[in-house]
Amino acid sequence: MYHINIIRQQYGDLTVLHNLETTIVQGEFVAVMGESGSGKTTFLNMLSGIVNQYEGEITYLDTSLHLLNKKQLTDFRGKEIGMIFQDFQLVDFLNVTENILLSNPESTLDEVNAMLEKLGILDIKDKSVLQCSGGQLQRVAIARALMSGKKVILADEPTASLDAKSSKEIMSTLKMLHDEGLSVIMITHSPSIASYATRLLYLYDGHFVSDLDLNNKEQNHRLKDIMEVVGEVYEANL
């Protein structure tokens, strides 16, 4: 689905990503980990075309993102990519349904209701977002991201603002969507959150130094090694 060959990506004089090559297949659930400032968000923004100044090439279904102009990139995101973030990015003076319609003006109320029902939050459709819990807000954000038949979800630390229980609910939701065929690429600092994925990419020094198949028992075991290095600090913050 994605063929990624980043020779060099810089912000001014700062090189963040370089010599980074990988392929992401349709239907994968990829967790991206790495130290703060290692370039995880930059990587995700390159996959959505938000960051498009770099040497190298990223192709999505055989289309090189570099060949798309601004309008075509916006269309590409609108059609293919749903994005969710740590802080939900909802409009707090609108209710749940209005938030979803704002980003998906062509969706009908029936379509919104069907999506809310699927994510288990139909009961809050008329609630102000100020009255929703964090876990509910993230599910609203997922609903908003997924309307109009998106095929990929890019998630930047989707559970970082949530308590352990809500984090698990969000991960179960993402897992259900993945089981239905959605591709998920998710940044997390938490090994236990990463363990929901089928593949783990570890970013260090500008590229992926570790690429683990989490379905493979032996490789899954290595997640525990990574857990020991980064786990304690972040698990405490879950």
Ligand SMILES: Nc1ncnc2c1ncn2[C@@H]1O[C@H](COP(=O)(O)OP(=O)(O)OP(=O)(O)O)[C@@H](O)[C@H]1O
């Ligand atoms: N728009 C920008 N302009 C200049 N420098 C930037 C910009 N965005 C990010 N950077 C820098 O690029 C580096 C990578 O940032 P990025 O946000 O991709 O890291 P990250 O791995 O997502 O970090 P975190 O875990 O803290 O979210 C950092 O040094 C950051 O300061």
Ligand SMILES: [Mg+2]
């Ligand atoms: Mg980041």
